[in-house]
Amino acid sequence: MSPRAGHPGTRTLAFVESPVQLLNVLEWAHTHAPGAGLTLVVLSPVDPMTRGQLRRMTELARDEGHGVRWEEARGGAGAPLRTIGGLAAELRRADRVVMGDPFSRYVQLLLTITRARDLVVVDDGTATMEFVAQLARGERLVRWHRKGSRPGPRDLLLAPVSGAARRRLTPAAGRAVTVFSAMPVADVPEGVAVAANTFAWTRARFGPPRLTRGADLVGTSLVETGVVDADRYAAAVRDLAAAHGATRYFAHRRERVEKLHRLAVETGLQIVRPDLPLELTARRGPIGRTVLSFPSTVVHTLPLALAGTGVRVAVCDIDPAWLTPSASPRATGFLSGVTHTARGAHRLPPAPGGLALRRPDPV
The missing domain is CATH 3.40.50 (Rossmann fold)
Structure with missing residues (x-):
């Protein structure tokens, strides 16, 4: 062998x-x-x-x-x-x-x-x-x-x-x-x-999770890496949570405490700092029937980890207007590619006046 x-x-x-x-x-x-x-x-x-x-x-x-x-x-x-x-x-x-x-x-x-x-x-x-x-x-x-x-x-x-x-x-x-x-x-x-x-070990080891009625939102460290403007990000989180009735915000491990405090105050979301990667946290549950995310790894991994559970994973595009002046010239193309290649996630456009869910594909 x-x-x-x-x-x-x-x-x-x-x-x-x-x-x-x-x-x-x-x-x-x-x-x-x-x-x-x-x-x-x-x-x-x-x-x-x-x-x-x-x-x-x-x-x-x-x-x-x-x-x-x-x-x-x-x-x-x-x-x-x-x-x-x-x-x-x-x-x-x-x-x-x-x-x-x-x-x-x-x-x-x-x-x-x-x-x-x-x-x-x-x-x-x-x-x-x-x-x-x-x-x-x-x-x-x-x-x-x-x-x-x-x-x-x-x-x-x-x-x-x-x-x-x-x-x-x-x-x-x-x-x-x-x-x-x-x-x-x-x-x-x-x-x-x-x-x-395919996250075979995760599915065999944990779950299936108990599903809650509301939606959960997944945080990103794009502000911390200097890609997305902090004010634009806070506004996008507020609008996304309001449009879909999100109640919890699963923080990325690199998100700063000050930023998370601001989000809690301005959006009313409960900030959750998981002690395990989100794939395991979600699989253990409880988790919302809809999980909202910006372009990141989880829009590819969560549909695999949560396959067969009925959880819908939706990704919100990053509007180029949200980017900082110092963001890499590759940022828009790369983030768009992350969204477009997410096979098991549904897409949410960064539309003004609210974010409407497009017709979903089955997870």
Whole structure:
């Protein structure tokens, strides 16, 4: 049996930096390496919300029989050297490396050390779509919301590392590259295998959820990343909630406390800060019969995680007028692409005077 098929003797290291990445590693292991076990290396961020969700996700990983290694990868100036040095031996022994964020400087550095011949990229949200496209075009790996901006001193310093990582993630003789994704990926580079993430583990492990009568709204960090204007976003949330009777707002883990307080005051929505990725929170329930979202990963993943439950997922387009002057020139096209390729979600136009639901397709 080949390493990709999940041979029990295969040494697999998985690197994650967010709860969603860890969830998708569990989904990959459930489908492609059942019973094999793996070592999950958490390159811990500093954000308290993310750390809390990651701690909860590591409990689930241990329940599934996986080893977990928690690295304080950003705990001071010397942390990166300590982390990479401590992982070097395991990296050299690994037959397979699974990663959640090929744009991460940490992951790119680790790729320069490993000799693994089987590389797997699991979803890190909508960034997966951009990663596959950049790999196919032979471009430098850069996050979509930074595309078009001038490289900073740190980018220039680490450019050789990024270039080496891109070459490692390009299939070659004796080296397999797989993308495990729930996202629609087009223009797949020659030799890269694509495996579908159907959220089989999530559906088997949790739910089905109890449904409430109202609607729930999913937050986004587009304001925090400098893409969408804060005032425009608050107005859009207010209008969307009023039009569809939403009562709860599921905050993104990166949303700032001040912004969430403003939304609570101006919209009357109950702010919920989930302790697990939304796919698991929704599957456990209770969840609204309609879930409203702006363009984001969840418009692709929630229809899969909630398949057969009767929950309707609807996505509201981002009006170009909402974008900040500093937003990437690619922002409009990228966000529109996220909406248009969401196969299981219904579309809501950013129409003036209220947002009306278009005729739905079945989930």
